[in-house]
Amino acid sequence: MxxxxxxxxxxxxxxxxxxxxxxxxxxxxxxxxxxxxxxxxxxxxxxxxxxxxxxxxxxxxxxxxxxxxxxxxxxxxxxxxxxxxxxxxxxxxxxxxxxxFWWKQMIDCERRIKRLAKRLNHMCDLTLDFCGVCNQFSDHCANIYNAVKKSWEDVENEYAMDILSLNAQMNELGEQFAHMSAASRQLAVTAVLVKPFREFSQHHLAEVNASSKALKSLNSQHELTLKQLLLTPQHPPDPATTxxxxxxxxxxxxx
Structure with missing residues (x-):
């Protein structure tokens, strides 16, 4: 100051x-x-x-x-x-x-950065879990699509290409599952956007921890050096300056 x-x-x-x-x-x-x-x-x-x-x-x-x-x-x-x-x-x-007061402010800043990193990591974990569920849902939708999209002429009494036939209705249902599978797969891509948040929090938290550790170490060395220089037998402490x-x-x- x-x-x-x-x-x-x-x-x-x-x-x-x-x-x-x-x-x-x-x-x-x-x-x-x-x-x-x-x-x-x-x-x-x-x-x-x-x-x-x-x-x-x-x-x-x-x-x-x-x-x-x-x-x-x-x-x-x-x-x-x-x-x-x-x-x-x-x-x-x-x-x-x-x-x-300065040291207290520095400790408060460190705590805020740690809380920020913790919350960002928690958000990343939840988002990655959501992306995993979306991938599983997309896989199930694709399996249903493959099962429904097959021909139903062996089931129908008279196979016809009419839209009211069972084969046409199952094809339409299969298309809906295909759209849901594609949409879920697109939501799962969000994991690529969330990973930088985790990297950002970890990078800055590591820098803050390293800087704080170095600052405390330098402060301890400074205090120790001052004591060695000032409290030597050649220079005893003066009561008037203590x-x-x-x-x-x-x-x-x-x-």
Whole structure:
């Protein structure tokens, strides 16, 4: 995570300016009738915006985790002073160790990818079972077609090619079974389209597992190397530097 305290300093300076402008709104309203004054304020705002845009971005300071807390309170003043004066303390807490929130987010992402892979595999299994049933149904329909399509002249008393004859009716029934067999065979081809889903889930799951394992291994090596470098007899740990956090205080006075 990248964090620059100087950017927050500029943000608070802008907030201070907004507070000052809001407090002086009554005085400015009396001068709103002056066009030159309004024009000067517009030019000032435009110049500030142009300066902010042209200013080069500051180099960010990398920290593992940044926790920001704002404390606002009012302190009683004498009657002669402004009672609305407030003192704001801006605290930045910088952790030396890795952020537990980042690791938790990474573990949640891994779990979601694993659930996705599991559901895709289950869908592929069901689809392949359906395709297998379609193939069996197509085979049975083809067998019925072959049995019905044979000539029925040995059964009929007087064989005729009329559409009302038994032979013609059985031929029509055989054609219906032939259509069902072809349709079931086409549905079974869906298995070819489902296999890429399984390959996709397995490929990405393997990459995520390998990356996670490598990241954890590198993190362990990094921590072990730091301990070996910092906790050597030549460089004993300084009690003043073993604090988990340190605070940087900025004081702003809003009138």
């Amino acid at each position: 990248f964090f620059d305290p100087l950017n927050l300093f500029h943000l608070f300076v802008c907030a201070n300016g907004l507070c000052e402008s809001s407090r002086k709104k009554g005085a400015d309203d009396r001068n709103d009738g002056d066009p030159s004054r309004r024009q000067s304020r517009v030019l000032i705002v435009k110049s500030k915006i142009a300066n902010e845009i042209q200013r080069k971005p500051r180099k960010a300071i990398s920290y593992t985790e940044v926790a920001i807390s704002f404390f606002f309170f009012k302190k009683k003043k004498k009657k002669k002073r402004n009672p609305s004066r407030t003192r704001d303390f801006f605290c930045v807490c910088l952790f030396e160790k890795d952020s537990p 604090k988990k956090t340190f605070y940087v205080m900025f004081y702003f006075y809003f009138y």
